[in-house]
Amino acid sequence: MNQKIPFLFLLLGLSALLLGAFFGVLITLQYIYPEFLKETLAFNRLREFHVSTLIGWLILTATGGIYYYISKVLNVPLYSKKLMTIQFSILLICSIAIYFSFLFGKMGGREYLTYHPIISFPILIAWIVFAINYFKTLVGKIQNWPVYLWMWGTGIVFMIYHFSEAHLWLIPSIRENFIRDITVQWKSYGSFVGSWNMLIYGTAIFLMSKIKNENTVGRGKVAFFFYFLGLSNLMFGWAHHTYFIPTQPWIRIVAYAMSMSEWIIFLSIIISWKKSLNQQDKIKGNFAYKFLLATDFWVFVNLFIALLISIPYINLFTHGTHITVAHSMGTTIGINTTILLASAMFIAYKENAKIIESNTKIIKLGYWLFNVALVGFLTMLMLGGVARSKWIFLSDKATSFGEMQTSIQPLIVVFLFFGVVLFIGLLFISIPLIKVFLNKVRKEKSL
Amino acid sequence: MGLLFIFVEMEITKKLAHKNKMVMAIIVIVFLGYNFFIYTQEPPIEAQKMSELAILGEKIYQDNNCTACHQFYGLGGYLGPDLTNVISAEGKGSMYVKAFLNSGVKTMPQFNFSEEEKEALVAFLEAVDETGHYPIYEAAQNFGWVSIKYKK
Numbered sequence A: 001m002n003q004k005i006p007f008l009f010l011l012l013g014l015s016a017l018l019l020g021a022f023f024g025v026l027i028t029l030q031y032i033y034p035e036f037l038k039e040t041l042a043f044n045r046l047r048e049f050h051v052s053t054l055i056g057w058l059i060l061t062a063t064g065g066i067y068y069y070i071s072k073v074l075n076v077p078l079y080s081k082k083l084m085t086i087q088f089s090i091l092l093i094c095s096i097a098i099y100f101s102f103l104f105g106k107m108g109g110r111e112y113l114t115y116h117p118i119i120s121f122p123i124l125i126a127w128i129v130f131a132i133n134y135f136k137t138l139v140g141k142i143q144n145w146p147v148y149l150w151m152w153g154t155g156i157v158f159m160i161y162h163f164s165e166a167h168l169w170l171i172p173s174i175r176e177n178f179i180r181d182i183t184v185q186w187k188s189y190g191s192f193v194g195s196w197n198m199l200i201y202g203t204a205i206f207l208m209s210k211i212k213n214e215n216t217v218g219r220g221k222v223a224f225f226f227y228f229l230g231l232s233n234l235m236f237g238w239a240h241h242t243y244f245i246p247t248q249p250w251i252r253i254v255a256y257a258m259s260m261s262e263w264i265i266f267l268s269i270i271i272s273w274k275k276s277l278n279q280q281d282k283i284k285g286n287f288a289y290k291f292l293l294a295t296d297f298w299v300f301v302n303l304f305i306a307l308l309i310s311i312p313y314i315n316l317f318t319h320g321t322h323i324t325v326a327h328s329m330g331t332t333i334g335i336n337t338t339i340l341l342a343s344a345m346f347i348a349y350k351e352n353a354k355i356i357e358s359n360t361k362i363i364k365l366g367y368w369l370f371n372v373a374l375v376g377f378l379t380m381l382m383l384g385g386v387a388r389s390k391w392i393f394l395s396d397k398a399t400s401f402g403e404m405q406t407s408i409q410p411l412i413v414v415f416l417f418f419g420v421v422l423f424i425g426l427l428f429i430s431i432p433l434i435k436v437f438l439n440k441v442r443k444e445k446s447l
Numbered sequence B: 001m002g003l004l005f006i007f008v009e010m011e012i013t014k015k016l017a018h019k020n021k022m023v024m025a026i027i028v029i030v031f032l033g034y035n036f037f038i039y040t041q042e043p044p045i046e047a048q049k050m051s052e053l054a055i056l057g058e059k060i061y062q063d064n065n066c067t068a069c070h071q072f073y074g075l076g077g078y079l080g081p082d083l084t085n086v087i088s089a090e091g092k093g094s095m096y097v098k099a100f101l102n103s104g105v106k107t108m109p110q111f112n113f114s115e116e117e118k119e120a121l122v123a124f125l126e127a128v129d130e131t132g133h134y135p136i137y138e139a140a141q142n143f144g145w146v147s148i149k150y151k152k
Helices: A005-032 A043-073 A081-103 A117-138 A147-165 A178-211 A221-242 A249-260 A263-283 A287-309 A312-318 A322-351 A353-358 A360-393 A401-407 A409-443 B002-040 B052-063 B094-101 B115-131
Strands: B140-142 B145-147
Touching (some): A005 A081, A043 A081, A043 A117, A117 A147, A147 A221, A178 A287, A178 B002, A178 B115, A221 A249, A221 A263, A249 B145, A287 A312, A287 A360, A322 A353, A322 A360, A353 A360, A353 A409, A360 A409, A401 A409
Antiparallel strands (some): B140 B145
């Protein structure tokens, strides 16, 4: 089946990755030089270019991959190419609208969705279109869905739900009560991140089953046990973001219990580690697999950090500091990005192995730059977080915020260095991929 | 024999699929009930409903994306300090906040708020201040659990 749209999703996604990382470098410069671009694009606007663009990378690339896998790997004909085209067009137009909203300072949304809230409406429509297309395509076409199909399906449905939930503040009765409002707000964020994780982790399991060529991956009881555990965390685990908001204590207790259930996942990773290492030799040289190995490592590191900071007494000190940023960037870069790069590599290799093979060296170099820089990058954030926490809890009240901020400047400079290296690594990895997908888009006749 | 095996295998996967649907139904029902409680919970404090002026202040806060740098209850960006209790903090308060708003010190953008807009922002920050304490300096801990101090 000829079709451009999945490749357009991937292309737009990869462009967002590079652009978003570049914006990241710019906002770090603003941390270091407060006057940098202050008059033209102050931090409160520039930061949102970075955040929104990288959320775009995650969502667009995951979506493009899912469309590709359904139609070209599972060989199930899409219910409607037209709906897919509509979905892509809406998201493309919304991306442009979001940029304009930041550029002209016509914002008014909230954290992560800081663009003008009216743009959220077409985005919601695009997700509903995706849901219709997904379920119409797959329901009844495949017997006993493997776990990744469940994950993609629940990812889409819960995204619709939680994205809407993130806009409940538009209703006056929610807004009047600050505590209820801020709780619902951060509930929705925790859960819509959980929703895109469903799309992305589903992709990881899909890739594993295809790379190892084992159809049993993702069909057994264990796979579903972890799926339901993950889903319950998506639904109820968010509240560790809100331990210190004076809500009803039971909300916080449920969150604590739920978050701690993830130790099971952590232990299972350790147990299965040896097994997956033995597999390695068989699949040497496969970049998709290589990136998934990196994922494995970053899951381990990040889950460990996440579990520790979900313990309320530790959270007390890490919350509201850059340690939280280390956690969120660690997961979005270390886990989500490596999975999506694995996915893009898998597709690119299938479509045009030559280009990938002729760029082996540069991709390898990019891979190592990326991973090593990420270690340094996250370390600097953690150290910055420790400094801030010390300032909050241990310093005398006389030390001003500005003095604390000045004291962590050297860390931010090193952070910037690693950020630039990370960006270069991503560039090396992405350019061959972009070449492959551009080629495809040029050659494919139909949308 | 082989056929029988395939048959048994198929029955097992069918059962599993059925069980999965059951589990899903149960989780979703619990989820809906839970959401209902979250959306309607009365926080254990007697904070007033936000006034119209405070709501206007919140709108200005959002329009200017103060959250890119500031936090409430530790939630937000980290380029600036947490503002939960800036009104009741020693040596700070509404006059201090007003003086700060258009100052453009350090990375904080140079805003040009009118007197009315400043009033609204202060009303919003006052409303937030009434809801609780952050950071929490005197937390009792027990098995990793933290009990927090509520405002009366």
